[in-house]
Amino acid sequence: MYLSLLLFCMGCLFFPSLTIAHEISIKGIVYDKESNTPLPGAHIVLESTGKSTTSDAFGTYYFADLAEGSYELKISFIGYETNRITAVVKAGETTTLVSHLPTARLELSEVTIAAGVQSPVNSISGIDIKLRPTRSAQDMLRMVPGLFIAQHAGGGKAEQIFLRGFDIDHGTDINLTVDGLPVNMVSHAHGQGYSDLHFLIPETVESIDFGKGPYYSNKGDFTTAGYVGFQTKNALKKSMFKLEGGQFDTYRAVAMLDVLGEKSKEQGQSAYIASEYLFTNGYFDSPQNFNRLNLFGKYNRYIDNNKILNISLSIFNSKWDASGQIPQRAVDAGIIGRFGAIDDTEGGNTRRSNVNVQLTSILPGGATLKNQIYFTRYDFELYSNFTFFLNDSLNGDQIRQKENRNLTGYLGSYTQRSRLFNKELITEAGVGLRYDEIQNNELSRTKSRRITTANVALGDIDQLNAHAYFDEKLILSPKLTLNAGLRLDAFKFAYDNHLDSAYSRESASKTTISPKLNLNYDVTPGLRLFLNSGIGFHSNDTRVIIEQKGSDILPKAYGAEIGVLAKPTDKLIIHSSLWRLDLDQEFVYVGDEGIVEPSGKTRRYGIDFSLRYQLTSWLFADADLNLTRPRALATPQGEDYIPLAPMLTSIGGLSFRLTNGLNGSIRYRYLGDRPANEDNSVIAHGYLLADAVLNYTRPKYEIGFSIENTTNTSWKEAQFDTESRLRWEQQPVSEIHFTPGTPFFLKVNLSYFF
Incomplete structure (x- = not known):
């Protein structure tokens, strides 16, 4: 094939x-x-x-x-x-x-299923951004059907991600971008693919594009479970000031200012600046002292009616204290409460600055040429304590993970619409280069953040990824579309171990080819059948590659999916698919311990179901249901469970927009019980939550409130089966350690538009 x-x-x-x-x-x-x-x-x-x-x-x-x-x-x-x-x-x-x-007004009757047009479910999710409670851009990931997140360090650390039977950790199997700028950090101090989206201001997001599976030629590393691409606004319709306040000493201010004005837009250029400041002490017994500052600016220029220049600059800084994960036995014994801590000196700080330049040109023959260059400066320092006094009964097991990184890259693509055998053909070819220069990638054992008791890992990493792809979409008829693609990725890894007394710079390289083949057939204007297939991969941490002497560098993922996109009535859209995904190796560097932990081959298959329904001109319903069976291969039955892999998830709710300015939503999130270890003897318990938003929007202002966890349910957000020892215990205990989920959380907001 x-x-x-x-x-x-x-x-x-x-x-x-x-x-x-x-x-x-x-x-x-x-x-x-x-x-x-x-x-x-x-x-x-x-x-x-x-x-x-x-x-x-x-x-x-x-x-x-x-x-x-x-x-x-x-x-x-x-x-x-x-x-x-x-x-x-x-x-x-x-x-x-x-x-x-x-x-x-949003009307589902305007949604069309036609050859060459992307799934309308993606566009609708972008419009829903305003009607869902969000604390950060990371929360917006939950708009992807079937995607769940969990925070286990109070808000400053990147969230844990779950999708299609994967515990993705912080980004090992999902490709995340913002305006084409990569979010995933390769060979990160806290683990492979670490993805912190907190540098993105939610109000600047225009739309969210997403896809599940390894079926896309223009998506590379980490695109196994899927990808999510955020697109920021090119121009503001109105300037805006926004103030938010809520429980737990939570305060947030946002400003978005149109710099050039309406006359400049008529001349083909626009620019705006946006800023965000957030402070909260959080709902934990120990104050979180969380501060986040974001600055973002974007310039958009249309040149000679055939070029678009986009330039964006951003600065992000965050620092926080955290209570971390706590053992269930400490809560049961009354030693601490649900929101208590064993080590409340956890926390950290992180900074990120981005420069992103994009030039899109229409060539004389009608082809589109895109060129993008980007640069990121990134600094990260995180303090955690997962096992308390298991390894060091005197000083405790706190660790520091730290790095400084320069990320430089280029993306280029060429797209041409033409005719082949009198059929419409869309050709896309692209190339790219990404270079990560990571200095002082560190894992050390510490006490109270101040004292370093031991260095476990310290070194410099250089990682280069060059890629090229070729993609053809042939519209054979108004009903039938064939998409075929081929992607080539080449990697070079190098590591300089500072803890080795003799200088020794070790390196390895690897190339992989990823073919894709997809087919859409529109049976009627309201019914599409689709078949997707492709091979993807995720790269391993450079330290893993060096440790393993260059083996298991780019484990492949083999995916296939068959499904239906249907619009049985003007007001109803249904998307359903049956899929399977096999991985050669879930083999990653465990940054928390500085060890290599191979997991072997795995297989996942499941059913996804999404529904969008417009009940009236002002009331909308949506629901997503996802069933998955994740298993490890070559492992005895009964011991082949994949820890923390979700098996049943669902999200949905009602949203409304009235002509008098009232708008809002009430939504639910459900995550079923799942195994916390390989033999399913320890269970990570699920939860059912409800959130609500109500706004009154006028041309000049908006007032509103949002509530997370409206029923004040006691739930565990992040859960791990961890072996730990408390200071007074003689023997370690393995059990569920968790971060408590948000209790009833009310926020009010006031926005002024001008």
């Missing part, structure tokens, strides 16, 4: 003579009426022809190979009024159309 795929891709690349030019065409551009900026992702239907397309980054679209005559176009986008245009085309001419779409 993959040999045929490769030949197909090469044929499309090396035989451009199959591309046919056509004289009669329609070219259009779609604008957001309020911000006067191009609107990418709008859906355009050339009615009575069966042809449809979406607008590109410039808001433009194109229909070729037309007969002379009159055509009706329907232009729609979720959250905007639909525009209908009549166009008359003549031989040898290109008819140009311009549309300005005003924002409007």
Whole structure:
């Protein structure tokens, strides 16, 4: 199958003579009426022809190979009024159309299932951003159906992620980006793929793109369970000041200011700055003293109607104290309460600065060329204590994980719409380079943050990843779309161990190829069948690779999925799939202990089900249900459970938007019980929670409140089966250690728009 795929891709690349030019065409551009900026992702239907397309980054679209005559176009986008245009085309001419779409009430009737158009569920999730309680951008990950997160260090540390039967830890099996900027940190001091999204201000997010499985040619390292891409706003419709206050000494201020004004938008440029400050003591017995400061600026310029320049700068700083995970026996014995601590000197600080430059160009032949360069400076220091006095009965088992990193990268892609055997062909090719220079990657044993008792690991890491991909999407008919792709990734790893008295810089390298093959068939305008398949991978920590003498560098993931996307009525969208994912090796560096822990081959399969339903013009319902069976292979039955892998999850709720300005939602989250160890003798108990939001929005202001855990349920957010010893205990005990989940948490907010 993959040999045929490769030949197909090469044929499309090396035989451009199959591309046919056509004289009669329609070219259009779609604008957001309020911000006067191009609107990418709008859906355009050339009615009575069966042809449809979406607008590109410039808001433009194109229909070729037309007969002379009159055509009706329907232009729609979720959250905007639909525009209908009549166009008359003549031989040898290109008819140009311009549309300005005003924002409007969300209507699921505007959602279209058509060849070449992405799943509408993704777009709807982006609109729901405003109606769900969020403490940070990391919370916005929960908008991905089936994705759960857990915090176990009070708020400053990146959250633990669960998706498709994976305990992803902090990012080992999910690819996260912001405006194309990678979030995952390779060979991180706290573990492979560590992904801290707290540098992203939630109010700056325009949309969220996501996909599950290893089926995407333009997604590389860590894309096994899936990917999530955040896109920030290019321009502000209004400037804004926002103040929030809540329980547990929680205070937050946000400002978003349009720098250049409306006249500059008319001239094709915009710029804004955004800032966020958060302080909270948290609901723990020991004050959290959590501070987070974010500054973000973005400049957007349209040049000569064929180039878009995006420049963004951001600075993030965070510091906090934490109570960490606590043993169940200490709570049962009354030694501490649910919100108490064994070692409340945990905590840390982290800083991140980003520079991101993107230039998108339309070439004379109509192709799109994208170039992106980015640079990140990142500093991290974390203090944790998971085992208390198990290893050191005198000083305790606190550890420090620390690193300083420079991350530099380039991404380039070329996209061309053409014709192959009189069928529409979308060709995309891309290359990229990422270089991580990590200084003083450290794991040390400490006491009260001040005293270093032992160095466990200390060294410098250099990691280089170069990639190239080629992707073809052939629209064989208005019903059938074939997508085939091939990706090449090359890695170079190097480690300088500072604890080795003799200088020795060890290195290893590895290359991997990842083919993809996907098929969509639209049975009717409201029913799509799809089949996805592909190979992905996740890289291992450089220290693992050196320790293992270059083996198990890039374990592969083999995925396949079959499903249906249906719109049985104008108001109902259903997405369901049956999937399977096999991993060659879950073999990672355990940063908490400085050891290598191989897990062997694994297999996961399951069912995903998502529903979006518009009950009335102002009331919406959604629900996501995910069932998974995760198992380790080559392990005796009954001992093949994968610790903390979720098996049953569900999320959903009701959202409403009234014409008088009232809007809000009430939502539930359910995570079922799951094994905490390999033989299922220790259980990590699940939970069912409800959250609520209510806002009153007017053109000049908004007031509202949000409640997390409306029923004040006692629940455990993060859970681990850990062996530990308290100071007075003679023998260690292995049992559930947990971080308590948020109790009833009320916040109020006031926003002013201008």
